[in-house]
Amino acid sequence: MTTFVDLAAWLEAQPADAALKDVVATIAKTCADISGVVASGALSGSLGAAGSTNVQDEEQKKLDVITNDMLSDALKACAPVAGLASEELEEVEPTGRVGGFLVTFDPLDGSSNIDINAPVGTIFSVLPAPADQAAVEADFLQPGANQVAAGYAVYGPQTMLVLTLADGVNGFTLAADGQWLLTHPAITIKPDTAEFAINVSNQRHWAAPMRRYVDGCLQGKDGPRGKNFNMRWVAAMVADVHRILMRGGIFLYPWDAREPDKPGKLRLMYEANPMSLLIERAGGASTDGVTRTLDVQPTKLHQRVPVVLGSANEVEAVRAEMTAG
Numbered sequence: 001m002t003t004f005v006d007l008a009a010w011l012e013a014q015p016a017d018a019a020l021k022d023v024v025a026t027i028a029k030t031c032a033d034i035s036g037v038v039a040s041g042a043l044s045g046s047l048g049a050a051g052s053t054n055v056q057d058e059e060q061k062k063l064d065v066i067t068n069d070m071l072s073d074a075l076k077a078c079a080p081v082a083g084l085a086s087e088e089l090e091e092v093e094p095t096g097r098v099g100g101f102l103v104t105f106d107p108l109d110g111s112s113n114i115d116i117n118a119p120v121g122t123i124f125s126v127l128p129a130p131a132d133q134a135a136v137e138a139d140f141l142q143p144g145a146n147q148v149a150a151g152y153a154v155y156g157p158q159t160m161l162v163l164t165l166a167d168g169v170n171g172f173t174l175a176a177d178g179q180w181l182l183t184h185p186a187i188t189i190k191p192d193t194a195e196f197a198i199n200v201s202n203q204r205h206w207a208a209p210m211r212r213y214v215d216g217c218l219q220g221k222d223g224p225r226g227k228n229f230n231m232r233w234v235a236a237m238v239a240d241v242h243r244i245l246m247r248g249g250i251f252l253y254p255w256d257a258r259e260p261d262k263p264g265k266l267r268l269m270y271e272a273n274p275m276s277l278l279i280e281r282a283g284g285a286s287t288d289g290v291t292r293t294l295d296v297q298p299t300k301l302h303q304r305v306p307v308v309l310g311s312a313n314e315v316e317a318v319r320a321e322m323t324a325g
């Protein structure tokens, strides 16, 4: 029988700061707890709308609120955490401690999947905190390249945790006894793919180069790309990114013309940045269509960005189309 290394032993062996390992272990433990709540669904009365909206004016589901509270409480109790920020909270929450780390998170990504028993997940990003003063919002506004750890948990047929710490990307599966076991070590993404993920219902709102790129994929063997493409769309970035880490592909949530001053749907600090670090560390690429996501200097906490990530050669094919005019 195969034996698997558990997360605690794996963390122990990583060349990283003990305090950072503590933060990652706290997030992992909370995700295991969240998995239980998500799995209980209607039995625990946790499905349906919360009757409130978040700072982005999106209707909150009960599970958005429950999972946000679970992660916030756990991180506030975790000594090396100086502050946290969440998709569900308007402002950053300093813990009152100085030094250590800042954590940003989307406690339950893919909200529209919650009530239909389709995959959802938790995404997190860890940044260094200022060493000499209590954290304020400006301290969170660091480019994604500064992240010291990032990852997600996906609550699907199996609950998995995928994370990057010092280097590499590793996947753990939640066992029945609550342990995370290393089942997917050293994940890498193939550079080429013939599978794309995009919400095509927004096609008429996209910029012309994006329409051209997707149209080229849809034309298959007879079009400019000379090969047939397949399409997948889970409607939860966490599950679409997980698929790409498992078998390659490209995920796109581009700028569209409906709200021109919102440059995309997905949020930089707790969706695009952590996913981009994972994708790059696995050998893929992530851009806003042209510019590397991890180099974007955030100007506000809930900033949105266009996202194009996955197999490196396909991300490059999008960039070539976008810069062709």
Ligand code: FBP
Binding pocket: 058, 087, 106, 108, 109, 110, 111, 112, 199, 235, 236, 237, 238, 253, 265
């Ligand atoms: P939430 O953070 O509100 O869940 O929104 C993010 C998201 O669910 C992504 O995970 C997903 O890729 C996208 O929205 C799907 O949106 P849509 O189906 O509206 O295009």
